[in-house]
Amino acid sequence: MADDDETRPDYFLDNNLPPIVTGRLRDFNHKFRELADLSFLRQDQFGPHTKFALTGRYSVSEDQTEQMKINIDDVQTQPFRLSVSSDVDSVIGIICKGEDFPIKPDHSLFYSILNNSEFAHKLSNHLPPYEYTSPTGVRTLLDYHHIPNTLVGHLGGANVQKIEVRVYFPRMALTRQARDGNKVSKDLMIQFYKLAARPSITCISALTEHEWPDTYLGEEFRARRANGTIVHSTRTIPGELATRFFDGIHARCDAEPTLEQARDFFIQFTVQGSKGGTKHNIPGPIPGFEFPSLGEEDPPIEDLPPSLLEFKASRLKALMKAMSPLNPLMIQDDSYWWADVAVTIKSKDAGQSVLVKQHMHHWIIGEMTGLDVSSITERMNRASGGYHSDSFVQLNSTAGLRMTLSGGSMGPLDTAYVQAYHSGDKDLCALKDGLHHAKHVEPARLFKDHPGADQHHFEPLEQLFIDARDENRSINVKLESRVPFNQVDKALRVLNMDRLAECLTTCRSKDIWDFKVTRLKAIRATLGKMHGYLPSIPRQKLSAFGTLVCALGYMANALCNRPAEGPSFKKLTEVCSVQERRYNVARAIQPLGAFFLVFLADDPCPRLSHARTLDFLTLAHLSGINGATENDVFMELVATIKRTGIKRLAPEDSELPAWGPNGELPGWQA
Numbered sequence: 001m002a003d004d005d006e007t008r009p010d011y012f013l014d015n016n017l018p019p020i021v022t023g024r025l026r027d028f029n030h031k032f033r034e035l036a037d038l039s040f041l042r043q044d045q046f047g048p049h050t051k052f053a054l055t056g057r058y059s060v061s062e063d064q065t066e067q068m069k070i071n072i073d074d075v076q077t078q079p080f081r082l083s084v085s086s087d088v089d090s091v092i093g094i095i096c097k098g099e100d101f102p103i104k105p106d107h108s109l110f111y112s113i114l115n116n117s118e119f120a121h122k123l124s125n126h127l128p129p130y131e132y133t134s135p136t137g138v139r140t141l142l143d144y145h146h147i148p149n150t151l152v153g154h155l156g157g158a159n160v161q162k163i164e165v166r167v168y169f170p171r172m173a174l175t176r177q178a179r180d181g182n183k184v185s186k187d188l189m190i191q192f193y194k195l196a197a198r199p200s201i202t203c204i205s206a207l208t209e210h211e212w213p214d215t216y217l218g219e220e221f222r223a224r225r226a227n228g229t230i231v232h233s234t235r236t237i238p239g240e241l242a243t244r245f246f247d248g249i250h251a252r253c254d255a256e257p258t259l260e261q262a263r264d265f266f267i268q269f270t271v272q273g274s275k276g277g278t279k280h281n282i283p284g285p286i287p288g289f290e291f292p293s294l295g296e297e298d299p300p301i302e303d304l305p306p307s308l309l310e311f312k313a314s315r316l317k318a319l320m321k322a323m324s325p326l327n328p329l330m331i332q333d334d335s336y337w338w339a340d341v342a343v344t345i346k347s348k349d350a351g352q353s354v355l356v357k358q359h360m361h362h363w364i365i366g367e368m369t370g371l372d373v374s375s376i377t378e379r380m381n382r383a384s385g386g387y388h389s390d391s392f393v394q395l396n397s398t399a400g401l402r403m404t405l406s407g408g409s410m411g412p413l414d415t416a417y418v419q420a421y422h423s424g425d426k427d428l429c430a431l432k433d434g435l436h437h438a439k440h441v442e443p444a445r446l447f448k449d450h451p452g453a454d455q456h457h458f459e460p461l462e463q464l465f466i467d468a469r470d471e472n473r474s475i476n477v478k479l480e481s482r483v484p485f486n487q488v489d490k491a492l493r494v495l496n497m498d499r500l501a502e503c504l505t506t507c508r509s510k511d512i513w514d515f516k517v518t519r520l521k522a523i524r525a526t527l528g529k530m531h532g533y534l535p536s537i538p539r540q541k542l543s544a545f546g547t548l549v550c551a552l553g554y555m556a557n558a559l560c561n562r563p564a565e566g567p568s569f570k571k572l573t574e575v576c577s578v579q580e581r582r583y584n585v586a587r588a589i590q591p592l593g594a595f596f597l598v599f600l601a602d603d604p605c606p607r608l609s610h611a612r613t614l615d616f617l618t619l620a621h622l623s624g625i626n627g628a629t630e631n632d633v634f635m636e637l638v639a640t641i642k643r644t645g646i647k648r649l650a651p652e653d654s655e656l657p658a659w660g661p662n663g664e665l666p667g668w669q670a
Contacts, residue, residue, distance in 0.1 A: 082346065084344070097264065107239045113197070311489075543619070
């Protein structure tokens with residue numbers, strides 16, 4: 001469905017919609033239970049309550065229908081009812097040729113010989129680009145995730161399980177082909193080990209060189225299991241030898257013509273998830289002392305109040321604990337070292353959660369960075385401004401945020417990246433899996449094996465939500481700011497709690513978890529009813545049903561994950577939304593305070609409108625089939641549905657519609 005399509009016919013517009021009544025989450029959850037009771041149905045059975053949970057609509061009488069709009073951001077948060085704590089969540093840094101390997105004594109580097117392209121750094125780390133000077137003297141700015149790189153080992157962290165160590169080859173980035181991406185070839189790593197890494201070990205540690213294989217291919221043979229998988233074992237390099245080890249590799253890369261592309265490599269350290277061991281308090285207002293503005297230097301130490309001195313010591317200690325066994329005192333050039341400083345905001349009231357108001361994002365970013373709010377707003381409105389809003393359980397008025405600042409003004413603290421998100425619920429489902437950050441299910445699995453997906457994904461997920469509801473588990477707001485090392489003691493140090501309180505709202509924790517349970521019950525009931533019918537649906541009508549399956553998967557994943565993004569998901573949300581014409585421009589809106597389906601038929605298999613469906617190729621992409629190029633790929637997916645308890649549509653429901661072969665209207669492409 002094209003954006004702002006002025007030629008879209010009027011029958012695509014949603015006119016004469018039912019009147020809207022406003023309620024809070026508690027009212028929505030109560031109405032769901034009430035409708036189930038009035039229908040003498042269990043909440044996990046398909047019925048009027050199911051349609052209400054997915055569309056927001058319910059019948060008041062035989063000839064009257066209403067819609068419920070969820071209002072969640074009208075509660076004014078009081079600053080004195082909020083508590084604040086801080087931590088250092090992660091650290092990223094690099095060392096270049098000639099710099100010491102900054103590891104504490106009596107610790108080791110665990111070096112991995114084999115190259116696994118799956119561990120290549122592929123996503124942006126939201127940092128300013130690396131400035132590389134080529135052999136001809138040309139200076140080039142390179143984004144880190146565009147530089148070919150490989151994971152070469154790790155350190156055992158004191159407050160994290162491991163600190164990843166990667167080698168980046170900037171010279172390769174100047175000549176690589178787009179199809180090569182940022183992965184390092186196996187051929188290069190064979191030569192890198194043979195001509196550089198192995199000889200370097202021989203020179204620095206004759207006592208342990210026998211523990212190292214003679215060749216890369218020999219190690220690959222040893223590490224390969226009978227089923228073909230590789231066990232990536234490591235070799236130990238004592239910390240006191242690490243600098244000499246990499247200096248030797250640099251020297252051999254410079255000397256060997258075969259390793260020309262490996263010259264000028266640098267090492268990156270990645271520390272993630274150190275928040276648990278680095279928590280500390282931040283100073284409140286100090287009588288008689290005015291904090292310097294962001295970017296200004298602090299007064300001399302002898303002029304600082306004790307509480308501020310204590311904070312600066314706590315923040316530095318937290319940074320050192322996050323990095324350990326890396327030693328920040330050994331870093332010779334800290335201009336390429338960054339830390340994520342975080343603040344967690346909680347409600348002091350039992351059973352209350354804190355949420356971010358979406359329309360106040362610009363104020364939050366300004367408070368975190370010191371940038372002018374008007375300039376932030378202008379950047380947020382630009383497609384290239386680096387701003388993203390992450391709706392919370394698909395509620396319109398509350399959302400997390402992400403903003404990359406390294407592409408423009410970074411503020412007085414040189415802030416590269418900021419984010420605000422809701423923690424507490426995220427912790428229960430967090431799982432890094434490809435591009436996903438939490439538990440999710442692909443729609444392809446809902447087609448292929450709905451019973452298995454329901455039993456092994458949806459059922460435990462619903463129980464997780466129920467347990468959290470019964471425990472009254474609170475949801476908090478976390479602010480994170482990525483700043484250079486020399487600004488760590490100033491980032492998120494002074495918070496205007498009056499301003500931040502205006503940017504937040506509170507809600508009963510039980511109501512949030514109950515809303516998740518309500519939506520998931522409705523999604524499960526709808527998918528369960530659809531499953532028996534899908535194998536018997538004619539190809540010409542399949543699109544309306546397939547689009548609904550993808551929409552339900554999208555809604556289920558959004559209960560514990562960032563809402564999926566991309567062109568195909570944009571099309572999906574548009575066909576599911578209310579269409580209105582404003583200023584002679586048609587657009588998709590969600591007027592009920594959350595993401596709802598504009599239409600849900602039940603005749604007898606649940607489906608979306610035949611007038612608003614997606615083509616089979618888009619459905620294949622939404623289902624998680626990578627590289628799909630033909631419509632038949634989606635048909636092949638549907639053909640794999642386990643044929644258990646197949647139900648058939650009534651004859652009058654099986655007639656082919658007057659639309660195209662993929663369920664679309666003539667001349668209109670979703």
